[in-house]
Amino acid sequence: MKIRAAVLVLLVGLLCASCWAQGFKAQPAPTNVPGADFPRLNSDMSATFRVQAERAQKVQLLLGLTPYDMVKGPDGVWEVTTKPLSPGFYYYEISVDGFNSNDPGSRVFFAAKKEVSGLEVPGAESDFFAIKDVPHGTVRTMWYPSKTTGETRRIFVYTPPGYDQTTSRYPVLYLQHGFGEDEAGWSDQGHENFILDNLIAAGKAKPMIIVNENGLPGRDFQSPSPPKPGTNERRDFVRDVARYFMNDPYTSFDKIVSRDLIPFIDANLRTIPDREHRAFAGLSMGGAQTFRIGFNHLDQFAYLGAFSPAIDISDISKDYNGMLANAENINKELRLLWLGIGTEDFLFGPVKESHETLQKAGIKHVWVESSGAHVWTVWRKYLADFAPGLFQ
Amino acid sequence: MKIRAAVLVLLVGLLCASCWAQGFKAQPAPTNVPGADFPRLNSDMSATFRVQAERAQKVQLLLGLTPYDMVKGPDGVWEVTTKPLSPGFYYYEISVDGFNSNDPGSRVFFAAKKEVSGLEVPGAESDFFAIKDVPHGTVRTMWYPSKTTGETRRIFVYTPPGYDQTTSRYPVLYLQHGFGEDEAGWSDQGHENFILDNLIAAGKAKPMIIVNENGLPGRDFQSPSPPKPGTNERRDFVRDVARYFMNDPYTSFDKIVSRDLIPFIDANLRTIPDREHRAFAGLSMGGAQTFRIGFNHLDQFAYLGAFSPAIDISDISKDYNGMLANAENINKELRLLWLGIGTEDFLFGPVKESHETLQKAGIKHVWVESSGAHVWTVWRKYLADFAPGLFQ
Numbered sequence: 001m002k003i004r005a006a007v008l009v010l011l012v013g014l015l016c017a018s019c020w021a022q023g024f025k026a027q028p029a030p031t032n033v034p035g036a037d038f039p040r041l042n043s044d045m046s047a048t049f050r051v052q053a054e055r056a057q058k059v060q061l062l063l064g065l066t067p068y069d070m071v072k073g074p075d076g077v078w079e080v081t082t083k084p085l086s087p088g089f090y091y092y093e094i095s096v097d098g099f100n101s102n103d104p105g106s107r108v109f110f111a112a113k114k115e116v117s118g119l120e121v122p123g124a125e126s127d128f129f130a131i132k133d134v135p136h137g138t139v140r141t142m143w144y145p146s147k148t149t150g151e152t153r154r155i156f157v158y159t160p161p162g163y164d165q166t167t168s169r170y171p172v173l174y175l176q177h178g179f180g181e182d183e184a185g186w187s188d189q190g191h192e193n194f195i196l197d198n199l200i201a202a203g204k205a206k207p208m209i210i211v212n213e214n215g216l217p218g219r220d221f222q223s224p225s226p227p228k229p230g231t232n233e234r235r236d237f238v239r240d241v242a243r244y245f246m247n248d249p250y251t252s253f254d255k256i257v258s259r260d261l262i263p264f265i266d267a268n269l270r271t272i273p274d275r276e277h278r279a280f281a282g283l284s285m286g287g288a289q290t291f292r293i294g295f296n297h298l299d300q301f302a303y304l305g306a307f308s309p310a311i312d313i314s315d316i317s318k319d320y321n322g323m324l325a326n327a328e329n330i331n332k333e334l335r336l337l338w339l340g341i342g343t344e345d346f347l348f349g350p351v352k353e354s355h356e357t358l359q360k361a362g363i364k365h366v367w368v369e370s371s372g373a374h375v376w377t378v379w380r381k382y383l384a385d386f387a388p389g390l391f392q
Numbered sequence: 393m394k395i396r397a398a399v400l401v402l403l404v405g406l407l408c409a410s411c412w413a414q415g416f417k418a419q420p421a422p423t424n425v426p427g428a429d430f431p432r433l434n435s436d437m438s439a440t441f442r443v444q445a446e447r448a449q450k451v452q453l454l455l456g457l458t459p460y461d462m463v464k465g466p467d468g469v470w471e472v473t474t475k476p477l478s479p480g481f482y483y484y485e486i487s488v489d490g491f492n493s494n495d496p497g498s499r500v501f502f503a504a505k506k507e508v509s510g511l512e513v514p515g516a517e518s519d520f521f522a523i524k525d526v527p528h529g530t531v532r533t534m535w536y537p538s539k540t541t542g543e544t545r546r547i548f549v550y551t552p553p554g555y556d557q558t559t560s561r562y563p564v565l566y567l568q569h570g571f572g573e574d575e576a577g578w579s580d581q582g583h584e585n586f587i588l589d590n591l592i593a594a595g596k597a598k599p600m601i602i603v604n605e606n607g608l609p610g611r612d613f614q615s616p617s618p619p620k621p622g623t624n625e626r627r628d629f630v631r632d633v634a635r636y637f638m639n640d641p642y643t644s645f646d647k648i649v650s651r652d653l654i655p656f657i658d659a660n661l662r663t664i665p666d667r668e669h670r671a672f673a674g675l676s677m678g679g680a681q682t683f684r685i686g687f688n689h690l691d692q693f694a695y696l697g698a699f700s701p702a703i704d705i706s707d708i709s710k711d712y713n714g715m716l717a718n719a720e721n722i723n724k725e726l727r728l729l730w731l732g733i734g735t736e737d738f739l740f741g742p743v744k745e746s747h748e749t750l751q752k753a754g755i756k757h758v759w760v761e762s763s764g765a766h767v768w769t770v771w772r773k774y775l776a777d778f779a780p781g782l783f784q
Contacts, residue, residue, distance in 0.1 A: 033506045034574075034608070054490035055449060076490060094493070098468060099445035101486070101493040108500055108507045114425045115500045115507065131544050136535040141579070143528040152523050164660060182426075187533075216426070268556060 029106070031120040036105035039119055045084040047119060049094075050077050051103060056096045063092035063119070087123025088377030089189060091116045109189050112180040118189065128384050129191040134201035135161030136194075139187045144264040148255045149217055155261070156183050157269065158193050160200055160207035169270045171277035171391040172209045173303075174257065175383070176286030179245070179310075183214040186383075189376045195384050205387045211265055215286055217252050242312035242350035245288035246320075254293050258300060279390050281305030281338070283379045284347075295320035298333045303390050305338040307382040308345050308374055313354035327362035337365035338386050342372030421498070423512040428497035431511055437476040439511060441486075442469050443495060448488045455484035455511070479515025480769030481581060483508045501581050504572040510581065520776050521583040526593035527553030528586075531579045536656040540647045541609055547653070548575050549661065550585050552592055552599035561662045563669035563783040564601045565695075566649065567775070568678030571637070571702075575606045578775075581768045587776050597779045603657055607678055609644050634704035634742035637680035638712075646685050650692060671782050673697030673730070675771045676739075687712035690725045695782050697730040699774040700737050700766055705746040719754035730778050732760030734770050 026042045038050040049061050049068075054076030061068040061080050070078035091111050093100045102108055108115040120126075140157040160170065175192065177185035186192040192210055199205035257280075266273040280301045282290045287309020294304040313319055323330055330337075339358070341351040355367050368385065372378035418434045430442040441453050441460075446468030453460040453472050462470035483503050485492045494500055500507040512518075532549040552562065567584060569577035578584040584602055591597035616632035649672075658665040672693045674682045679701020686696040705711055715722055722729075731750070733743040747759050760777065764770035 033502075035505055051491060053488075056489040056491055057447060057449070059491070094491070096488045096491040096493075097445055097448040099443060099448055099451070099486070099488040099491070099493075101488075101491075101496055102500075102507060104493055104506045108494075110425075113427055114496045115494060131535065133537075133544075136544070139533040141531040141533070143523065145525070152525075152528070 029119055030122060031107050031118045032105055033107060038105050039103065041121060042081065045086075045121065046082050047085060047121065048079065048081045049103065050079045050105070051094055051096075052076055053078055053096050058095075058097055060095040061092065062095055062100065063090055067095070085121045086377075087121050087125055088375060089380075090119045090121070090375075092119055093117060110182045110184055111189075125381075128198055129194045129380055130198070131194055132198060132201070134197055136197050137161050137163070137200075139193050142268075144260070144268075146256055146260040148252060148260055153214065153256070153260075154183060155214075156187055156212040157265070158187070158196060158210035159269070160209070161197065162207065163209075163270070167270070168207075169272045170207055170209045171279070172211060172265060172269075172271050173279040173281060173387070173390060174211050174213070174261075174301075176215045176280075176282030176289055177212065178282075178284035178286055179216070182216070183212045186210070186212045190380055190383065192383060195380060196387060199384065199387055206391045208387075208391060209265075209269055209271060211261070213253075213257065213261055215253050215282070215289055217256060238346055239312060239350060242310050242347055245285045245310045246292065246312070250289065250292065253289060254296060257293055258297050262300060275300055275302045276335070277302075277391060279303035279305065279336075281307065281383075281386060282309070283307040283382070284310050284374065287311060291320050295323045295330075298330070302334060303336045303338075304334065305336075305382070305386045306340075307379050307386075308341045308347060309339070309351060309354075310347060311354050312350040313357045314350065319357075323363065324357065324361040331362070331364050334364075336389050337363065338368070338389065339365050340368030340370060340382050340385070342370050342374070342378050344371070344373040345378075346374055421511055422514060423499050423510045424497055425499060430497050431495065433513060434473065437478075437513065438474050439477060439513065440471065440473045441495065442471045442497070443486055443488075444468055445470055445488050450487075450489055452487040453484065454487055454492065455482055459487070477513045478769075479513050479517055480767060481772075482511045482513070482767075484511055485509060502574045502576055503581075517773075520590055521586045521772055522590070523586055524590060524593070526589055528589050529553050529555070529592075531585050534660075536652070536660075538648055538652040540644060540652055545606065545648075545652075546575060547606075548579055548604040549657070550579070550588060550602035551661070552601070553589060554599065555601075555662070559662070560599075561664045562599055562601045563671070564603060564657060564661075564663050565671040565673060565779070565782060566603050566605070566653075566693075568607045568672075568674030568681055569604065570674075570676030570678055571608070574608070575604045578602070578604045582772055582775065584775060587772060588779060591776065591779055598783045600779075600783060601657075601661055601663060603653070605645075605649065605653055607645050607674070607681055609648060630738055631704060631742060634702050634739055637677045637702045638684065638704070642681065642684065645681060646688060649685055650689050654692060667692055667694045668727070669694075669783060671695035671697065671728075673699065673775075673778060674701070675699040675774075676702050676766065679703060683712050687715045687722075690722070694726060695728045695730075696726065697728075697774070697778045698732075699771050699778075700733045700739060701731070701743060701746075702739060703746050704742040705749045706742065711749075715755065716749065716753040723754070723756050726756075728781050729755065729757035730760070730781065731757050732762060732774050732777070734762050734764030734766070736763065736765040737770075738766055 026040050029039045029041050040048045053059050059070040059078040068080045070080040072078050094103050103117045106117040109118040137158050137160045142155050143152050146153045175186050200207050278301050280290050280294045287306035288311050290304050290306045294301050341348055418432050421431045421433050432440045445451050451462040451470040460472045462472040464470050486495050495509045498509040501510040529550050529552045534547050535544050538545045567578050592599050616636050670693050672682050672686050679698035680703050682696050682698045686693050
């Protein structure tokens, strides 16, 4: 699987380079608001940003690890061009004299518990989530009552092409976002609907329903604090994050899914309401929720996917529901356990060790060690890799 | 109708004052991102805003006609408290040394062709669009092919409670946003779904489908330029706006609706596909589109609603499809023509004259002269007033 991923990355890289070389013209990014000329993608795959700030002293583009200083022109317009960017999706901010906010030229996406500018850099490898001339499914925004929280909660539900034209029943994938994002993430940032439309049209995935809930119930959850500058706490911080989402504050989401959400979906959509036709997957925090909810409810799910999950299963006392001592039963119950992470991901260490722990315990799983960091560019690909293995 | 509106405003005002007087505590606005303590609504109905901007020289809150200067605290946090605000929905921006962008504490809404912070100030009169313990409809995001533009276009479609549980067919309201907004406006800012959920649960409106398209096809439309500061062009600017959206650049949206959208909706949702079960309505630019599309396609629509429309039908040469000379036929064909505007709306003059022109021409219509300006606070109420008159 590791080799397969590496070959894929190489092929995509070659295709992409050839596509961009063939007369690419500078153009507004696809994530721009309608009519905005900037941000602009250049032929060398760099991006040029412009913002108006007549009286500002210092303006920076916060994209990637190192801020870019923007330069003021005579008309109060600040500009900067980035280094060449790999195709993919980037969150970014503009910082004006210490005020960090959005670029008015771009659409925003919910991330880091706020609305954050997004930049899509397209390439040949964007093809799998492009809007093509194929039948399109629907993304439904629905509201349902949760006994666990006492709220009316909002969910997003993808129904596949043909759902409204037939009386067929469908399997369901419960698919979760990461920390600081919300139930809109998998459609807005992830394009789950176009990924599935294209896979289904190509006969590569079974038509399925996808449900996205908000994995951060309650408003006051905080992630672990990053290390103080100047100290050498990096390793501990990574372990903190990897373990944090395994802890008890996250039990309420388990109850929401298993007691409130699944019964609502099965009562209100044409599902096949059994474990053999139900999957759970998620990214980062949602990957930890996959382990917690999946292994606590093997009666409800037969397929699990953890994309760059915030997990640390290197210690037998930290496993889920005693899973490490029950390999035989788990291997009998689960049709697929999928675990993947990029080698540049800050969580790579604990996740790779978790994979090795699972291996030692004899728990069968698909292990994908891909290129890439802790970003949507990777998670979209993981969905396209994971979905064809479901409900077969 | 004018008296009815005035009594309503008075009653709502009294109820609201009593509600706020009964121990209201300062609290985050409902439009805040989860976990944000600011903006904060105070017991006197003012709002307090805070943003971080350590090195800024001048920070302003742009809400309403006069900017509020924010004051810097010792920790680089700028703060200001507004005058008391009427319940309703406000777009606003933060200006930092000439950079106008969003408040990271609030959700954004698509307006003015970009993502703009929104502030909801609730009151007793917000009850009609509150999320209540009633059956909820679904807001579907769908994609369909347009021959007119050659694009796959995104639409929002409200289906009423029970749509998925029955095989009934439903009438359809095509409902449009204003200039600079998009197809998400009527659900995000307008809460069309909760308004209809509540009306349907109370037996006040027929269950119906609502369709929202993007009324600004193409990316380069510009509205008329506002007058130059220091000149006295105000009156002409208002006429410019009132007439602009009646002009030819907007014919492509007419074709999109009549040739592409209606056939797609009738083929893909359980509609009653005839004019007696089809309505068109819109606000501002969408109100102009109501007149253009409605009167050009009386074979397709029997109900029309224009909410604070950008129209100026004071000149017989500027009417739609010769409507002013065809009162008898129009009165026979239309079951409802609804026209409303607030007395504080900058378009009040030309719209009131349009009403008088219709009256003189003998075209029957409901005329609503309410309080309020050119804002969503008014348009939500208009939908709640208009929808009960549909399909009866």
